[in-house]
Amino acid sequence: MNTTVVAQLQRQFQDYIVSLYQQGFLDNQFSELRKLQDEGTPDFVSEVVFLFFDDCSKLINTMSTSLEQPDNVDFKQLDSGVHQLKGSSSSVGAKRVKNVCISFKECCDVQNREGCLRCLQQVDYEYKMLKTKLQELFNLEQQILQAGGTIPQVDIS
Amino acid sequence: MEVCNCIEPQWPADELLMKYQYISDFFIAIAYFSIPLELIYFVKKSAVFPYRWVLVQFGAFIVLCGATHLINLWTFTTHSRTVALVMTTAKVLTAVVSCATALMLVHIIPDLLSVKTRELFLKNKAAELDREMGLIRTQEETGRHVRMLTHEIRSTLDRHTILKTTLVELGRTLALEECALWMPTRTGLELQLSYTLRHQHPVEYTVPIQLPVINQVFGTSRAVKISPNSPVARLRPVSGKYMLGEVVAVRVPLLHLSNFQINDWPELSTKRYALMVLMLPSDSARQWHVHELELVEVVADQVAVALSHAAILEESMRARDLLMEQNVALDLARREAETAIRARNDFLAVMNHEMRTPMHAIIALSSLLQETELTPEQRLMVETILKSSNLLATLMNDVLDLSRLEDGSLQLELGTFNLHTLFREVLNLIKPIAVVKKLPITLNLAPDLPEFVVGDEKRLMQIILNIVGNAVKFSKQGSISVAALVTKSDTRAADFFVVPTGSHFYLRVKVKDSGAGINPQDIPKLFTKFAQTQSLATRSSGGSGLGLAISKRFVNLMEGNIWIESDGLGKGCTAIFDVKLGISERSNESKQSGIPKVPAIPRHSSFTGLKVLVMDENGVSRMVTKGLLVHLGCEVTTVSSNEECLRVVSHEHKVVFMDVCMPGVENYQIALRIHEKFTKQRHQRPLLVALSGNTDKSTKEKCMSFGLDGVLLKPVSLDHMRDVLSDLLERRVLYEGM
Numbered sequence: 001m002n003t004t005v006v007a008q009l010q011r012q013f014q015d016y017i018v019s020l021y022q023q024g025f026l027d028n029q030f031s032e033l034r035k036l037q038d039e040g041t042p043d044f045v046s047e048v049v050f051l052f053f054d055d056c057s058k059l060i061n062t063m064s065t066s067l068e069q070p071d072n073v074d075f076k077q078l079d080s081g082v083h084q085l086k087g088s089s090s091s092v093g094a095k096r097v098k099n100v101c102i103s104f105k106e107c108c109d110v111q112n113r114e115g116c117l118r119c120l121q122q123v124d125y126e127y128k129m130l131k132t133k134l135q136e137l138f139n140l141e142q143q144i145l146q147a148g149g150t151i152p153q154v155d156i157s
Numbered sequence: 158m159e160v161c162n163c164i165e166p167q168w169p170a171d172e173l174l175m176k177y178q179y180i181s182d183f184f185i186a187i188a189y190f191s192i193p194l195e196l197i198y199f200v201k202k203s204a205v206f207p208y209r210w211v212l213v214q215f216g217a218f219i220v221l222c223g224a225t226h227l228i229n230l231w232t233f234t235t236h237s238r239t240v241a242l243v244m245t246t247a248k249v250l251t252a253v254v255s256c257a258t259a260l261m262l263v264h265i266i267p268d269l270l271s272v273k274t275r276e277l278f279l280k281n282k283a284a285e286l287d288r289e290m291g292l293i294r295t296q297e298e299t300g301r302h303v304r305m306l307t308h309e310i311r312s313t314l315d316r317h318t319i320l321k322t323t324l325v326e327l328g329r330t331l332a333l334e335e336c337a338l339w340m341p342t343r344t345g346l347e348l349q350l351s352y353t354l355r356h357q358h359p360v361e362y363t364v365p366i367q368l369p370v371i372n373q374v375f376g377t378s379r380a381v382k383i384s385p386n387s388p389v390a391r392l393r394p395v396s397g398k399y400m401l402g403e404v405v406a407v408r409v410p411l412l413h414l415s416n417f418q419i420n421d422w423p424e425l426s427t428k429r430y431a432l433m434v435l436m437l438p439s440d441s442a443r444q445w446h447v448h449e450l451e452l453v454e455v456v457a458d459q460v461a462v463a464l465s466h467a468a469i470l471e472e473s474m475r476a477r478d479l480l481m482e483q484n485v486a487l488d489l490a491r492r493e494a495e496t497a498i499r500a501r502n503d504f505l506a507v508m509n510h511e512m513r514t515p516m517h518a519i520i521a522l523s524s525l526l527q528e529t530e531l532t533p534e535q536r537l538m539v540e541t542i543l544k545s546s547n548l549l550a551t552l553m554n555d556v557l558d559l560s561r562l563e564d565g566s567l568q569l570e571l572g573t574f575n576l577h578t579l580f581r582e583v584l585n586l587i588k589p590i591a592v593v594k595k596l597p598i599t600l601n602l603a604p605d606l607p608e609f610v611v612g613d614e615k616r617l618m619q620i621i622l623n624i625v626g627n628a629v630k631f632s633k634q635g636s637i638s639v640a641a642l643v644t645k646s647d648t649r650a651a652d653f654f655v656v657p658t659g660s661h662f663y664l665r666v667k668v669k670d671s672g673a674g675i676n677p678q679d680i681p682k683l684f685t686k687f688a689q690t691q692s693l694a695t696r697s698s699g700g701s702g703l704g705l706a707i708s709k710r711f712v713n714l715m716e717g718n719i720w721i722e723s724d725g726l727g728k729g730c731t732a733i734f735d736v737k738l739g740i741s742e743r744s745n746e747s748k749q750s751g752i753p754k755v756p757a758i759p760r761h762s763s764f765t766g767l768k769v770l771v772m773d774e775n776g777v778s779r780m781v782t783k784g785l786l787v788h789l790g791c792e793v794t795t796v797s798s799n800e801e802c803l804r805v806v807s808h809e810h811k812v813v814f815m816d817v818c819m820p821g822v823e824n825y826q827i828a829l830r831i832h833e834k835f836t837k838q839r840h841q842r843p844l845l846v847a848l849s850g851n852t853d854k855s856t857k858e859k860c861m862s863f864g865l866d867g868v869l870l871k872p873v874s875l876d877h878m879r880d881v882l883s884d885l886l887e888r889r890v891l892y893e894g895m
Contacts, residue, residue, distance in 0.1 A: 014599065018636060022597045029872045036784040036875065044784050052777045087818055087850075088777035091872055154599050 006149030013140045017154050020137070025130055029093030031154065046138055052092045056127040059085050060120065067117055078116060079108045085123065096126045175233055182226045189223025211265050218258045221251035296448050302330035303452050307459045316467045320352050323460050327435065328354045331449055334402055334439060339389060339432040341366065341411070348389070348432055364388045370406075375430050380407040380450040380457075389434050402437030403445050407457045409433055412465035433457055501560070509557050516553065519546045559707050569714055573741040574614040576664070577602060578876065580641060583621045591629050596637055598625070603642035607662065611739030616711045620719075621666060623704040624732045628670035635671025635729065642667075644735060663717065663735045671729040680721055712736055764790040764882055768809045770843065771795045772802040772827070773816035778871070782814060782848065785878050799827045806831060808841035812885065817847045817860075818871070825863040832864050844885055848873070 020026045037044040063081045066074050086101035100122045107115030141151055193216035200212060228244045306326040310319050324336045335355055339348040347363040348371065364371070370387045383390060385401035408430040435453060437443045523543040531539060561567045584600055591598050621639075628637045644665035712719040715736040723730035769791045773779035779795050786793045794810070796802045806813060813831065817824040828845050835842035846867045847860050860868045869881060 014601070014638075018597055018599050022636075028874075032872065032874050033781065033784070036781075036788040038788065041784065041787065048777060048780050048784065051780055055775075055777055083818070084775055087775045087816075087871075090850075091775070091778040091781040093872075150604065152601055153604065154601055 006147045009144045010152050027093045027095040182229050186223045186227040214258050218254045225251050310463045314467045314470045319463045324354045335436040337434045374406045375408050380405050380453040400440045402439045404436045406434045409457045410461045569613040576610045599638045601640040609741035620708045623708045624668045632670045632672030637670045640667045665735045667733045669731040674726045674728045675723040767791040770810045770813040810843040812844045818850050828863045
């Protein structure tokens, strides 16, 4: 095991994950999730995260279909979709997505279609962005593991 | 005429002459008869006389001679032939005996003579032995004198007594007229007359040391005869005696302490000698005998030794006195210091109490004031008052703490606490400031860091808070990272893996900031009380400079070390400290020890196998909750709808977590249905906990009314879930600690 390489990678990982937190992509819940990962469930986080992204894409599709026709937008359905999304995103700690969901819900409450569309776009953008970022993070993790090191536990309150 | 046989004498008798002859013969005869008698008498009287035979012969000879003379008496007149015959016989016998005697005497007389010579010889020998005896006795006496002298000299350790005694005793033993001691002066260039036996001497009588006679004496260790006229011997008042007694001088080495090496006889290269001068009485015609000179030499040596002993003793006495003085002074100083400390402590204690009471009043009343209706200016003022008084209170505590720390009167309050929680709490406290300054703080806890430890929680928190606070305070931008790990202590080579039975470990905490950095020269000053290293500009950040000093004291109390590394100004710095903590036995039991590669995560043994049911419509959320519970060791079943939940739920499940985020009351209904299901077996009913997005009063009331045993705010952290589960299982209800 090349300790300097590992240390470097760990440093990189740490910095990257810190930057994600700093930029508001992730919040505390994500670190809670990481805590749940152990030798019994080594891919827990990635599984949950990818499930979330799946969920996201499905929900977004459904919601965009709902919002397509300007006349009969089923705000109730939209509301439940947003609610789901909000729930999921807060479960994984996707902070930005969750925040967008909050504004999305407000738009739904006032039945603002334009607002909802905007929010939907934003949600889409955000979750895709997060996906890329997390992909990068998981790559770093893999690199560290391959170099023989351990993933550092970064706990940000 | 008849012819008679008488013999006519030769000559006609002259009457007078005849008479005289007659008388003389008579006396001769008597004498001749008495001599043997005398001889016999005296010989009998004496004890020894080897020649008795000669005596007999001689006696016979004398007797016969006497007889002859006696018989001669009858021949003066006409005498008969018988008489003539007897006379002739006697004469013949006498002749024979005397011839024999004469012959015998030839042998005897040389013998007698030789006896005489032998006697003379023996007499001489006896006289000689007597003389020698006398000498030996004298010597023995001298020896005795020496011993006594030595004893006298060595019986005292006082310099003056030694020297005085020496002179006195020498004077007595050797019957000296005068005895003097010359000591070298301080300069070493002169000899000063220091002691004399009889005569008074002027006080500063010196002679230069380079005199030939002195050099001669100093050059040898023997006693040297010197002239009575030499300067060192001219002590006696000239009194017209024309026959001064002989003078002898001997050197006395003056040895210093430094001359005594351990295995070395003192080298006589000391070159410091005193001179002892001894004078025989004038007009006594006495000579210095060899044994007397030897005595003097021996005494001189003894004196040298005695003097050096005296010197050593003086030295040690002086040292002892000095030490005693110092002791006394130190004692006094110590007592004064103790008094001062006590006074200070009393002062502090009193002041502390006196100061705290008004302080508390100010803080409490300001807080109360804050709660009332205030105008914005007033609020600002009150806030400032509160902040200032809090700061003041902290300052007072710091000062008091520090003084107690310095006393050594501070004790650590040990207890078991959760280390991980401690770090998080600290970060929570710092977070507001950090967020304001936009400084993200990362916490990195090593995987093998024990969770439950034994130590002083409050003080440890103080230390971490201080260090992290400093990092935040002095960083304008960048980030702060806090790392906690288990470290090996330098002094112990053994591995230091976490062993679950009450041993210790060293916690190392590294706080790295990207702030202004510190000049390496200033680093030592950091831990000094009240020293500030920052320029005036940053002084506004407050603080009394005590924080690091106190932290250092606490760290030291915890048998640890604290230091700061910095690459220089502007490059940030890292504060690192190690402290020793004990490992608590409880709850670390199930920890797997040390393969560092795979972090061992604790599973609470009390939750293993706990059957739990999770109901959540949201897949992601469901998965997260399941992961949480699985991590804690539970056996989790998941359902995604109410109906499924009702179907699956059984008495085996101990807890049911249900998500009630959806608006409406359908989810709550499920609780009622579950209650119905278990009306028969009430004790087997699982605990029902709702997972909700909010936990305000209305939600809580709703949950309670629907028969739920508790409400949890989503998302749930791992620690929180753990605590919740333990609480739940203990108390069967959870309506606090949300």
